[in-house]
Amino acid sequence: MTYRVEHDTMGEVKVPADKYWGAQTERSRNNFKIGPEASMPKEIIEAFAYLKKAAAFTNTDSGILSAEKRDLIAQVCDEILEGKLASEFPLVIWQTGSGTQSNMNVNEVIANRSHVLQGNKLGEGTTFVHPNDDVNKSQSSNDTYPTAMHIAAYKMVSEVTIPGVEKLRDALQLKVEKFKDVVKIGRTHLMDATPLTLGQEFSGYVSQLNHGLKALRNTLDHLSELALGGTAVGTGINTPKGYDVKVADYIAKFTGLPFVTAENKFEALAAHDAIVETHGALKQIAVSLMKIANDIRLLASGPRSGIGEIHIPDNEPGSSIMPGKVNPTQNEAVTMVAAQVMGNDVTISIAGSNGHYELNVFKPVMAANFLQSARLIGDACVSFTDNCASGIEPNYEGIKKHLENSLMLVTALNPHIGYENAAKIAKKALKENKSLREAALDLGLLTNEQFDQWVRPEDMIGGLK
Numbered sequence: 001m002t003y004r005v006e007h008d009t010m011g012e013v014k015v016p017a018d019k020y021w022g023a024q025t026e027r028s029r030n031n032f033k034i035g036p037e038a039s040m041p042k043e044i045i046e047a048f049a050y051l052k053k054a055a056a057f058t059n060t061d062s063g064i065l066s067a068e069k070r071d072l073i074a075q076v077c078d079e080i081l082e083g084k085l086a087s088e089f090p091l092v093i094w095q096t097g098s099g100t101q102s103n104m105n106v107n108e109v110i111a112n113r114s115h116v117l118q119g120n121k122l123g124e125g126t127t128f129v130h131p132n133d134d135v136n137k138s139q140s141s142n143d144t145y146p147t148a149m150h151i152a153a154y155k156m157v158s159e160v161t162i163p164g165v166e167k168l169r170d171a172l173q174l175k176v177e178k179f180k181d182v183v184k185i186g187r188t189h190l191m192d193a194t195p196l197t198l199g200q201e202f203s204g205y206v207s208q209l210n211h212g213l214k215a216l217r218n219t220l221d222h223l224s225e226l227a228l229g230g231t232a233v234g235t236g237i238n239t240p241k242g243y244d245v246k247v248a249d250y251i252a253k254f255t256g257l258p259f260v261t262a263e264n265k266f267e268a269l270a271a272h273d274a275i276v277e278t279h280g281a282l283k284q285i286a287v288s289l290m291k292i293a294n295d296i297r298l299l300a301s302g303p304r305s306g307i308g309e310i311h312i313p314d315n316e317p318g319s320s321i322m323p324g325k326v327n328p329t330q331n332e333a334v335t336m337v338a339a340q341v342m343g344n345d346v347t348i349s350i351a352g353s354n355g356h357y358e359l360n361v362f363k364p365v366m367a368a369n370f371l372q373s374a375r376l377i378g379d380a381c382v383s384f385t386d387n388c389a390s391g392i393e394p395n396y397e398g399i400k401k402h403l404e405n406s407l408m409l410v411t412a413l414n415p416h417i418g419y420e421n422a423a424k425i426a427k428k429a430l431k432e433n434k435s436l437r438e439a440a441l442d443l444g445l446l447t448n449e450q451f452d453q454w455v456r457p458e459d460m461i462g463g464l465k
C-alpha cells in the first residue's frame with residue numbers, strides 16, 4: 001500500500017495514496033475497528049450528496065460561496081449520486097454518535113476530488129475547495145447527519161417499503177375475491193370455531209396491511225422536516241439569513257420529495273422522534289406480516305399431518321435429508337424479517353430516548369436500523385408476493401374434511417334448541433366419536449330434516465362475504 005500525507009488540526013496522517021478521503025476519515029478508520037461489516041449505509045452517503053449540493057447552491061445564492069466552488073462541489077455530489085465514488089466511504093456505523101466522521105469523510109472526498117477535477121494531482125498543493133470552510137459551510141454534523149437520516153429514510157420508505165407492501169396487499173386482495181365462496185372452519189384460541197369463508201379470513205390480512213400503510217403515510221409529514229440550518233445546537237449559528245428554508249427547497253427540488261425546513265431545530269438535532277415515529281409504523285407492519293405469514297404457513301401445513309387447507313407454491317427442495325419434503329420457506333423469511341424489525345424497533349427506541357441536552361448522539365445506529373427495516377419489509381413483501389402469496393390456492397378436500405368434522409357447527413342450533421342442549425350434542429359427539437347429526441338424533445333433540453335445515457355452514461358466515 002502506498003501512502004500520501006494529509007493533515008487536519010491535530011497534525012499529519014498517512015492515508016492510502018489513491019483514495020480521496022483525508023486525515024479525519026483515516027483517523028476514524030484506525031480508531032473504530034468495530035464491526036467492519038456494518039458500513040455507513042450507502043443511502044446515507046447519497047443523502048449527504050444531495051444536502052451538500054443543496055448547501056453549496058444556497059451558500060452561493062446568499063453570496064458566501066463562489067459559483068466556481070459551488071459547481072465543483074455539485075459536480076462531485078453528482079458523481080457520488082451516480083455511484084462513481086462508492087469506494088471512498090469506508091467508515092462504519094460504530095463511530096461518533098453525531099456522525100461527524102462520516103460528514104467529514106464526505107467533505108474530504110468532495111474537496112480532494114474537486115482538486116483533481118481542476119487538473120491537479122491528488123495530495124499535491126492545497127485544495128481550492130476546503131472541506132470545512134467550503135463543503136461544510138453553514139453546516140455542522142449536528143444538522144447534516146439528521147438531515148441525511150430523513151432524506152434516506154423518506155426515500156427508502158417511499159421507493160421500497162410502500163410499493164412492496166402495496167404489492168402484497170394487492171395480491172392478497174385478489175385472493176379475497178377469488179376465495180369469497182370457499183366456506184371453511186374458523187379457529188379461535190387455535191380451537192375449532194364457527195365457519196367463515198377463506199375470503200373473509202384473507203380480508204383481515206388486507207385490512208391489516210391497509211392500516212399499516214395508513215399509519216406509515218401518517219408519519220411522513222414529520223419525516224419531511226429537515227434539521228439543516230440548525231448547525232451546532234439548533235440556533236443556526238454561522239448561517240446566512242433564510243438559509244434553512246432555501247436549503248430545504250433545494251433538497252426538495254433535487255430529490256423530488258416534499259422536504260421542508262424543521263419547525264423547531266432544537267428538536268430536530270436533539271431528538272429523532274420522527275425516525276422513532278416512522279419506525280413505529282414499520283414495526284406495526286412487521287407485526288402484521290408475522291401474523292399473516294404464520295397463518296398462511298399453518299393453513300398450508302402438512303401435506304398429510306397438518307391443517308392442509310391451502311396449497312402454497314413448491315419452490316425448492318426443503319430438506320437435505322428428507323426426500324420430497326417441501327417447506328414454507330418464504331413464510332420463514334418473512335417472519336425472520338418481522339423479528340428483525342421488531343428488534344430494530346427496540347434499538348431505535350433506546351437510541352431515540354437518549355438525546356442529551358442539545359444533541360442526540362445515537363444517530364448512525366438509528367439510521368442503520370431504520371434503513372435495514374424499511375428495506376427488509378419492502379423486499380420481503382415483494383419476495384413473498386411473487387414466490388408465495390400469488391400462488392396460494394384452496395385445498396378443497398382439506399377444507400371440506402375439517403368443516404364436516406367440526407363440532408362447532410352446533411352453534412347454529414343455539415336459536416332453535418338452546419345453548420345447553422346444543423352443548424349436550426357436541427359433547428356426546430366428541431365423547432362417542434360420532435357425527436353431530438348422529439348425536440343429535442340419539443338425544444332426540446331434533447329430526448333429520450331439522451338438522452339439514454338448521455346446520456348449514458354456508459348460512460353461518462354472516463353477511464360479510
Ligand SMILES: O=C(O)C[C@H](O)C(=O)O
Pocket residue numbers: 098100139140141142232359
Ligand atoms: O461535528 C460537528 O459539527 C459537531 C459535533 O458533533 C459536536 O457537537 O461536537
